[in-house]
Amino acid sequence: MSNAVSGPLSRAWDADHLDIKPGPTRAIDRSGGLNGRPFRFVFWCLLAFTLSGCSATQFIYNRVDILVRWYLDDYVSLDREQQARFDDRFDLLIEWHRRDELPGYALLLDDALTILDDDVPLQATRQMADQIEAAAIRLQDQFLALLLSTGEDLSPEQREAFVEALMAKQEEFEADRLERSDEAYRADLEERFDDQLSRYLGPMTVPQADRITTGVAEMTRLDRFWLEDRRVWIAQLSDILLVAEPNWPDQVLTLIAGRDGALLPAYKEGIDHNGEVILQLSRDILRARTDKQDRKLRGRLVSLRDDLAALAVQ
Template sequence: MFSLTQAAAQRFKLLCCKPLQKPLLWAVLTLLLTSCSSTTFVYNRLDVILPWYLSDYVELDRAQKKQLDLLLQPFLTWHRQQELPRYLALLQRAEAMLDKPLTLAELDDLVAELEVAMNRIQERSLEDWLLPLGEELSEAQLAKFITVLEDKQQALEKEYLQRSEKAYHKETYKRFRRAFHTYLGRLTQEQRLVLNEAVASMKRADQLWLQERQAWIERLRCILQREDNWQQELREALAERQEIGSPEYQELFQHNFAVIKQTVVVLVNSRSERQDRRLRHKLTSLQRDMARLKQ
């Protein structure tokens, strides 16, 4: 169940249209919260993968790369020693919930814990290495960073805003069906109907999401002028990210979020014996990976 929630969380950015967080932070959160769910190989090489991932946004010189390597080591040690045991405990609770019908309240608790975990990673990333690294970037590097964000913004607008309503719901359905298939296997006809009805009830918000994303880029542009107290401004901007957005945007996000959670509950509770075995196997495998990684 945690894994299904996790898969849904990875898609909130597009499906629920939540404001994009600071891109470098989002890369970190995604890697740290999902890499260990695919393979221990990836997690054990985060010290190499993270710098490579960040290179999509800013090109570091040799000295900066060395500095980043040094800054990442205590951060990754903290994550392995402090966070992985929490993930393991969360997975164990999630598996125990399979012994009886899942409730929306239980799922809310899992989602809330995942959000808290993301916030911990965000705060630790910011203080341990993002801010120190940001202090060393040149004006040209920061300008390039903003340019990359703007280019991605244009690409997203071209990709998403040109979709028809039919295409939007078709793509959304495919994303969720793939996510559920990973953990439940082939969905039954009744489950596919539930999923299709859920997607049909979701409100399209890609235009509002892109507007919020553009506003976030502009806010970053101002902060990264690095005037006095810019570090605190960035901390506050990230802390306030949940509050950013128009009432209309927030209403759409909350509506879609509720639809996703309710769908998770219905599909998990309607799983067949075969789907139950698959889901339990996934959770057990994740726990085994977590136990190995935290040692």
């Protein structure tokens, strides 16, 4: 692993999608994961609580099964029996996550408070980024297994509808993203970065806002690479799903395993570069926080830690 933020978390930023709230507004494409809102939504519902300080953590977590159904329905409609099997499998995933992952999230938040006490040392910040990425990969692997088992239940017509939905979303992304000028692209990034950090800290100070502007200016534009990679990947996935040979789940896993190796060198370099810029920028903003921002951030982290600890023992 490089010293930059990498893997599932950095790819979320690399596509210029900075909003990590558990919602449908932006796409997040991760290395080694299935594209699509069902995965994206559950990923952030279960993991981004460690970053977002959402006051409704327990409420949303205990209802994530209902929310995931809404998003899954955008891609494929399950019949009653298929939905029942999906629900049973999803219950097992949530049970695993509550038992094996949530206690670690609470400890991670304790580590975050210690990092704040120590003036956000660089090495500790990198280690925390690595721990978050490892948690993301564990959740990604479990949810991928759920999606593959659900895919085995689908009829040819349902698989075809799923492929059509993926491509329709791709065309929507391309129309929305590629028409932007570089200036509009960076203005969008800057606004989202400001909004995201303000959720934790409150309004940015003038020096913090200036630091965001400087950091965004240093980032490599990657949305074109991301969309090109996503289109190729969807085409390959579609071939596997529509032919549907008996070993198609293994073919999907092989496709995913080789995805990072198939990225263009310039895309890989941009991912590493942007990950490092994001890490340094976030650290600088935290080190420049005011007393008021510090109180707000610590209050959110403590409240979130207590929520996660309570969820873990339910």
